[in-house]
Amino acid sequence: MKHAVRQFREFSIRGFFFIMAFVSIAILCLILIFLAKEGLPIFEKVSIKDFLFGKYWYPTYDPADFGIFPLIVASLAVTACSAALAIPLGIMTAIYIAEIATPRLKEIAKPAVELLASLPSVVIGFFGMVVVAPFLQNTFNIPTGLNLFNASLMLAFMSVPTICTISEDAITSVPTELKEASLALGATHWETIVRVIIPASLSGLSTAVILGMSRAIGETMVVLMVAGGAAMMPSSIFSPVRPMPASIAAEMAEAPFRGDHYFALFATGMTLFLFTLVFNFIADYISHKHRQVGAATL
Amino acid sequence: MKKMKQNVMIIVTMVLTLFAGQCFAENLKITGSTTVLPIAQKAAEAFMKAYPGVNVSLSGGGSGEGIKAIIDGTTDVANSSRFIKDSEVAQAVEKGAYPVPFGVAYDCIVPVVHPSNPVTNLTLDQLKGMYSGSIKNWKQVGGPDKEVVVISRDTSSGTYEVWSEIVMKKERVFPGALLQASNGAVAQAVSKNTFAVGYVGLSYLNDELKPLTVNGVVGNSDNALNGSYPVSRVLYMFTKGWPTGMTLQFINFMMNPQKGQKIVAETGFVPLY
Numbered sequence: 001m002k003h004a005v006r007q008f009r010e011f012s013i014r015g016f017f018f019i020m021a022f023v024s025i026a027i028l029c030l031i032l033i034f035l036a037k038e039g040l041p042i043f044e045k046v047s048i049k050d051f052l053f054g055k056y057w058y059p060t061y062d063p064a065d066f067g068i069f070p071l072i073v074a075s076l077a078v079t080a081c082s083a084a085l086a087i088p089l090g091i092m093t094a095i096y097i098a099e100i101a102t103p104r105l106k107e108i109a110k111p112a113v114e115l116l117a118s119l120p121s122v123v124i125g126f127f128g129m130v131v132v133a134p135f136l137q138n139t140f141n142i143p144t145g146l147n148l149f150n151a152s153l154m155l156a157f158m159s160v161p162t163i164c165t166i167s168e169d170a171i172t173s174v175p176t177e178l179k180e181a182s183l184a185l186g187a188t189h190w191e192t193i194v195r196v197i198i199p200a201s202l203s204g205l206s207t208a209v210i211l212g213m214s215r216a217i218g219e220t221m222v223v224l225m226v227a228g229g230a231a232m233m234p235s236s237i238f239s240p241v242r243p244m245p246a247s248i249a250a251e252m253a254e255a256p257f258r259g260d261h262y263f264a265l266f267a268t269g270m271t272l273f274l275f276t277l278v279f280n281f282i283a284d285y286i287s288h289k290h291r292q293v294g295a296a297t298l
Numbered sequence: 299m300k301k302m303k304q305n306v307m308i309i310v311t312m313v314l315t316l317f318a319g320q321c322f323a324e325n326l327k328i329t330g331s332t333t334v335l336p337i338a339q340k341a342a343e344a345f346m347k348a349y350p351g352v353n354v355s356l357s358g359g360g361s362g363e364g365i366k367a368i369i370d371g372t373t374d375v376a377n378s379s380r381f382i383k384d385s386e387v388a389q390a391v392e393k394g395a396y397p398v399p400f401g402v403a404y405d406c407i408v409p410v411v412h413p414s415n416p417v418t419n420l421t422l423d424q425l426k427g428m429y430s431g432s433i434k435n436w437k438q439v440g441g442p443d444k445e446v447v448v449i450s451r452d453t454s455s456g457t458y459e460v461w462s463e464i465v466m467k468k469e470r471v472f473p474g475a476l477l478q479a480s481n482g483a484v485a486q487a488v489s490k491n492t493f494a495v496g497y498v499g500l501s502y503l504n505d506e507l508k509p510l511t512v513n514g515v516v517g518n519s520d521n522a523l524n525g526s527y528p529v530s531r532v533l534y535m536f537t538k539g540w541p542t543g544m545t546l547q548f549i550n551f552m553m554n555p556q557k558g559q560k561i562v563a564e565t566g567f568v569p570l571y
Contacts, residue, residue, distance in 0.1 A: 056473065057473075058453065058470055059453060060453045060458075060459070060462075061453075061468070061470060070473070129483075129486060129487075129490075130486070130490070133487075133490060133491075134490045134491075137490075137491065143445045143447045143491075143493065144447045144476060144487075144491060144494070145490070145491070146476060146487060224479055225483070228476045229452070229476050229477035229478060229479075230473060230474050230475055230476050230477065231473050231477070232473035232474050240474070240476050242477065249479070250452040250477065250479040251452055251453065253332075253358075253359050253360030253362065253363055255362055256362050256365075256366070256383060256385060256386055257362065257363075257365075257366035257369070257389075258389075259385060
């Protein structure tokens, strides 16, 4: 009897967890179906090629142009520039925290970086708009401080904590015997970091970078506030741009319900989702393929 | 133990009373344009004071959202900074809804520049030139030899639509214009940029912005009402069918020169009379 009760309890707990796990997957599926249902009708009006590679985004005119190429380029440019800023910053911070800092400094530095992640994006956006934009304008004598560079800078602030935290975990989990072996062979601390620790944690570092970038490409509030919002091809890093999330957020509220513009915005959302999906697949692939199993695979 | 039971009873009774109160209160839902939101906000507060039994719930979301909510029947009043579109009328008829418009206020859209900019007047043609990209330098309109930074609203905002109709005459704003998501953001961006031009609703003018005259006419409430200021528009509240009950009371409240229209003036818009 007691045994049966135990078994039942075990069974019901398992069932409960299964349902919990299933709920989030089901919600994801529902959102995807909804996204497709609301986004696909636009392709009856414009071909996929014209939508993705069209150069003009004039959704409210008659006849309307639904070309999101400038938006895609803007998203990619902003992400690439922010990665260029955030990757060195994030990884070097991680190396410092994991390998070089004294334990006491580590106690302070690590939570401080993580605190950066808890800054609401609207606050970062506001900072970029009110402080950084006028500064850029005056320093570089450019027409507007609301531009690609400003947005990249703010996004870099946001992806540094992601990159740093995951990298730091990857570096810390490098087996101690590797490090000790390297030091025992007469390598300096610096040589050990560059030749042993970084190669050994490379899969973790790549995952960190890609997750940081996928955070940047999907970020909405910051690019809405500081990217400038001009739907044109950027000609320099000081050009104003209009990344996809900014366009969706700014226009969705006023788009006529189930009109072409509405469908086009959902299709833009699908495109954006595909981009982040690809980023996540790459991260997953790298972390599986180059997983460090023990010391022998190095 | 007995005391605890008593306490529980009291709490239960209180909760029940609270719920009962909620059930019997009349609800009025208002949604739509963020331009009209400040008016609706103040009006709703005053209305709830005047009619204590009524519970007004208010949300923004945009003119399109509001009209959509009227068509779907999920709201009683929809605020809109533009008139209903033909495509929306068609959808409404299809669903058996007949949106009724009430003009509740006038809004004046004023071109603005940084206070340090010497330009004081622009003609409609000059504004059109700047926004379509043919006028690229302040020199061309009597200003300093500097590039014009054109700041506009998002293509789907109601303010933009009015601008596009009256100033742009339906021509496209050139892709290099910076699009901002709200009146506040435009005001912020222009006040931080010496060579920017933007446009905001009358209520968003402040000391950090310099309003320009259009064709020599000052954008203010008198000129909007007498029709001499070219860039002005009517703000609407839509109801589903001719309003009845509480909705009718609210619309009457809005139209009352001593009540709703006073609030319109207080929030920086132009009252109807």
